[in-house]
Amino acid sequence: MSKSVRDLAVKLENIEKKLLGNTSDREQLLTKIDEGIARLNETAGKINQVETKHATSREVPPAVSQAHDLKAIIRQAYKDLCEEVEYEDGSVPLPRLYYQARSVLPGLTVEALHRELLTLWQSQMLDLSVANEVRGIIEPDKAIKIDDNTYYFVKWRNK
Numbered sequence: 001m002s003k004s005v006r007d008l009a010v011k012l013e014n015i016e017k018k019l020l021g022n023t024s025d026r027e028q029l030l031t032k033i034d035e036g037i038a039r040l041n042e043t044a045g046k047i048n049q050v051e052t053k054h055a056t057s058r059e060v061p062p063a064v065s066q067a068h069d070l071k072a073i074i075r076q077a078y079k080d081l082c083e084e085v086e087y088e089d090g091s092v093p094l095p096r097l098y099y100q101a102r103s104v105l106p107g108l109t110v111e112a113l114h115r116e117l118l119t120l121w122q123s124q125m126l127d128l129s130v131a132n133e134v135r136g137i138i139e140p141d142k143a144i145k146i147d148d149n150t151y152y153f154v155k156w157r158n159k
Contacts, residue, residue: 008040070105070116077101078156091129091153095142114144117154129153 077100081087087096094113102108120126128144131137131152144151 070108070112071120073104073108074101074113074116074120075156077104078154090155092155093138093142094144094152094154095139097154098142110142117144124157126154126156129155 074097077097078092081092081096081100082090094117098108098110098113101113117126117128121128128151130149131143134140134150137143137150137152140150
């Protein structure tokens with residue numbers, strides 16, 4: 001969603017530049033802006049309805065019931081990856097860990113993985129390391145961004 005907001009900001013900046021033009025262009029742009037905002041509000045309303053439905057649902061979805069111990073699933077995924085030659089040093093990229101864990105728990109989201117990893121990091125069970133060259137990382141959406149840092153690697157403290 002934050003990428004969409006950033007894209008929207010860039011678009012609005014371009015629109016603002018165009019608004020300095022003639023009146024008919026300005027009216028057309030304002031109409032398009034109003035339509036876009038209406039679509040955005042409609043989408044936000046649908047998202048809120050889905051979230052409210054999930055929050056009030058008494059039935060536990062299968063993915064959530066399987067995820068009762070997400071820590072154990074992530075830990076096992078990490079161990080499995082560390083058996084591969086390329087990760088024998090214990091430093092595993094987040095996208096690779098995500099896909100390995102998701103193979104066990106298909107409903108796993110990137111956000112849920114990030115939340116659990118941050119909890120484990122705060123409890124000093126693992127270390128998160130930044131990517132040296134952010135432009136070269138694969139699947140940057142799987143990285144954890146905190147302030148100006150892009151955390152991309154996981155290394156469990158007690159392998």
